Amino acid sequence: MGFRASAVGAVCIAICFVTAASAQTVKLGVINTYSGPSANLGEQLDRGIRLYVKQHEKDLPPGVKLEIIRRDDTGPNPEVAKRMAQELVTRDHVQLLAGPIYSPNALAIAPIATEAKVPFIIMNAGTAVITTKSPYIARVSFTMWQSSYPLGVWAAKNGIKKVFTAVTDFAPGIDSEAAFIKGFTEAGGQIVGSVRMPVNNADYVPFMQRAKDTTPDAVYSFVPAGKDAVAIMKAFGDLGLKQAGIKLIGPGDLTTDEELPGMGDVALGVVTAHHYSAAATRPANQAFIKAYKAEFGTNEEPSFLVVDAYDGMAAIFHVIAAQQGHIDPDKTLELLKGWRNEDSPRGPFMIDPATRDVVQNEYVRRVEKVNGQLANVEFETLPMVKDPWKEMNPPK
Amino acid sequence: MEALISILFHGLAYAMILYIVSVGLSVTMGLMGFVNLAHGVFAMAGGYVTVRLMNAYAVPFGLALLVAFVAVALLSVVLERTLYARLYGAGELEQVLFTIGLIFMSVAIVRYLWGPSPQPVHLPAVLSGQIDLGIRSFPTYRTFLIVVGLLLIALLWLGVERTNFGAQLRAAVDNRRMAESIGIDTRRLFSLAFALGSGLAALGGGLGADILAIYPGYATEYLVYFLMVVAIGGLGSLRGPFVAALLLGFGDTACKYLVPELGAFFVFAAMIGLLLWRPAGLFGRA
């Protein structure tokens, strides 16, 4: 009898022990765009994750393992993204969520994060409102307002008086347009015309022609990074806006470090505001670039997506280490609030304790030739910018 | 006035690309009654061949275009003989499915080979910048497109009007059974027309690479526009798609320029109206 009881007890202890040990495998669900027309963006984001994990896996507390479960949302497909989140939570029992490229996808996942109490690290999606949609969301990337609003102020103070705005007709574009116009007009600038361009647009020449006909000092533009950015740059060059003395300015999506080499000389002189440039000379960035090229090829340039994902992983490693692998959702959020990272390739940044949104430096950059290669060269730093939208729309 | 000139100029350049890509589709659809949704694949292939040759092997633009034309024409003839020919006379649904299948496969293949991003296009320096045409300056590349486009079209029309091949082609489009009864080998004719049409599409893809970006989504994203040119122009005609391409080029450009808020709305609504008025297209036979 006694033997039996102790045997049962031993088994119980063994089970408890095993459970405890296995609980130290932290499951992270990543929802990202791995297929479809924008799969290249997803690949960038994933590279950031891979690079960080490769460099820092050894830094996890002993016995703690990180398991990453990747799911493809196939593009701006919120219903797929939502199902993926649902599956990650109910089927794979992930303790943390991260991703996605697209804001609508992030918005669709938000209710799941709330209901399942799974902390959700936003690695790209930049629509301002996202962080207000769930108390379990923290963002390490950027908001459209964060770069566009200060750029507007900067432009008005640097000799640009009249601007034509051309943005893609979806939330980030509209956010960016509103932010820029607000910043620019508040600082005394004048908007001479605005156009919102369709999401799937092939030819940007008509829009640029229209811009040219209003003879502004600059065209402010936001289009999705990738082929649209290339196309609008081409149209800008083809129509001779540059020769006519018109500048092209916009948030960093216009000249991502990854696409820049393919854009040609027309991109020279484009001024953008952004939180990251691969050409930055900070030591942390140079080490990062070196590691990136070693991992993915010497001709590859990391874009801000890589850095955002990389820093997102840093945040995740931070909460895992601080809790020794036992992830408690509310404690995780407490750990994230006010968390500060001084050695990011982008410079210092932190997560605002009040809004759980990122606070970071914005850099004004100009496209120049560095060693025969086009690069975004930072020439002015706007330190620790909070999301202006949240400043203007405080939670009620 | 400035605005009108801009619209006409850019609309014309856009129309040239649309026409060169789509004219082959009109002829093959009219001739063989084949709903070939995969026509855009040939344009995409032409674009990739042109751009890759230029980027990776520094082949001159003109030569790259020529290679694209020949290579894609040959490829298309192989596909036509081995696969398409089996479905002549099959139902529309089979043809639609088969060509969607081809699209899916080709998209996956180019993505595998060259990645998901658009291919960077480095045109010769002479084609960049502006050219002064007396009235005002115009973008050189687009001026070049219009000139080359018009030359190609003149060549094509002359060929179809003046050569024996053209005469046979016209006869076969008109009345296939009659043409066969007077000894025209329509199978051979089909293959030739198919190759020519696909080659032209490839040329259009290569020429227009700087306007319609070369990336794996090419074959689906622009498909609707190619189909619109054919449906509005009318099957089996050379003139019809030209007029349709002009309408679409001008219409689309004017819309973007004047009422960007409406987006593509106007273009689609106009197409529905046109097709209701003339279900067989402007120059098609009912």
Add this chain to the structure above:
Amino acid sequence: MTAALETIGLHKRFGALIVANDIHFRLDAGARHALIGPNGAGKTTLVNLITGRIPPSAGRILLGGDDITALPQAVRVRRGLGRTFQINTLFRGLSVLENVCLAVGEHHGIGGDMLRSLAARRAVLEGGYALLERLRIADDALTPVRELPYGRQRLVEIAIALGLRPTVLLLDEPAAGVPSTEIAIILDVIEQLPDDIAVLIIEHDMELVFRFARRITVLVQGSVLIEGTPAEIAADARVREVYLGEGHHG
């Protein structure tokens, strides 16, 4: 007496080509009428005009005294105008019985019925099957039409038209492509048609025409050349010249 079918000045142009020129034509109840003429005379066009498959350029069509010129095909059929096609126009994937029952169903007015139970359809199936028996194709009732030889398909073509119980029946070359062994079946069927049905037959087989028809109209280049009894037609010199003289199609 009101004609079962009458055309008044029926006219059809395709561009410059006149395919039906001022055709006045009358079919009385119970008529057994044949329409003959060389290839391209416009015989099938006339049938298509009467049934509404193509609209006339001018002229009127009366069915039982009512003007049906503007009515759509389907309405004409429901008013008693039935036809067969020169080239088999069948539901090739369906069985013979289903082919006929589609017609019978439409005639019973239940073609658009979405919910009627099977029991109610039994009458339709039985009506269809009876027709098959009459045409001696009941053995093939469940065979898909596409698997039948062309001659047997011809019989299905007629069965479908009969399934509509028409008052005016237009038969467009019913014997074309039928092996001689089976022509007899067709002839029998045509001869057994109820007397009150008006029948117009287009046919190249002169033996069949002269055996069947009580009146004959000769159509040449879209115009009526002559109309008369078989004896009158056979004796007419112009008919011999333009039609019979060209060669006997039998």
Add this chain to the structure above:
Amino acid sequence: MHPIDTLLARHRFRAIELLPWLIAVAVYFVFGDYLPLGSQILIMILFALSLDLVLGYAGIVTLGHSAFFGVGAYAAGIYAAHVSGEPLSGLVLAACAAAVVGWLSGLVVLRTTGLTLLMLTLAVTALLAEAANKAGFITGGADGLQGMDIRPIFGLFRFDLFGRTAYLYCLAVLFLAWLFARRLVHSSFGRSLIGIRENTARMHAIGSPVRRRLLTIYTISAALAGVAGALLAQTTQFVGLTVLGFQRSGEIVIMLVFGGIGRLYGAFVGAGIYMIAQDQLAKLEPAFWYFWIGLLLVLLVMFARGGVLGLIDRILRR
């Protein structure tokens, strides 16, 4: 057996027709972790079923069926976001909205055939997508419609995180739709649609009001597609522009064709296999998922036009 009885027997209910439902119920108990995917499969089955009515039975080759799916999704979504979160009334409203759009567009589209019809179906969908894009103040535009709060069904069954309620809800709706569709295709009306598919000219010649029949089935099919769209909107509480996309139209045609068209159960087999395969395979190599789908389509057209069910038929007959 007399041929008439044989024919009648073909329309009678057979035990094998219960199979999909047994599987669907079994999935609920066995694969509890997979219910969100299960719900989407059920929705796609319903969508494919609605397409089968027009494509498989009436022979209308359309590439624009997502128009109705999208209208249904937006109708249900807007209703839930702005009027009421009650799901059943939303479903009815979506069916009505899609039916109206189906009827109106059918008036236009069904006047044509062939390429023109194909283009018009594409254009109608593109037009609606553009409208939804531009009417951002009510549809959310390119960002999608958010903020739906779907209330419990009958006030009792809350939509839970694991998707149990959603699954059963979709299953119940699909079952009713199937009962209706089954009745429809076996009715005289259904047979006359097959007649139109097989030979439109002859249907005219036997006095069938072809245009009206086509318009009727187009409208009914649109309503069912709208219900499918509404289910998606309600179970995911989101509607994006992709519901009106060309890709969705194309994919649903592919699913149906995989299963086999004009067979009623092709939708079940095709949507089921496609969605599960996509869920499993797309994970491994998403880019090549489309290569294999493309290859499969080509092979299917060349060698197996009846789809999976057609193949099974052929094997059984041998």
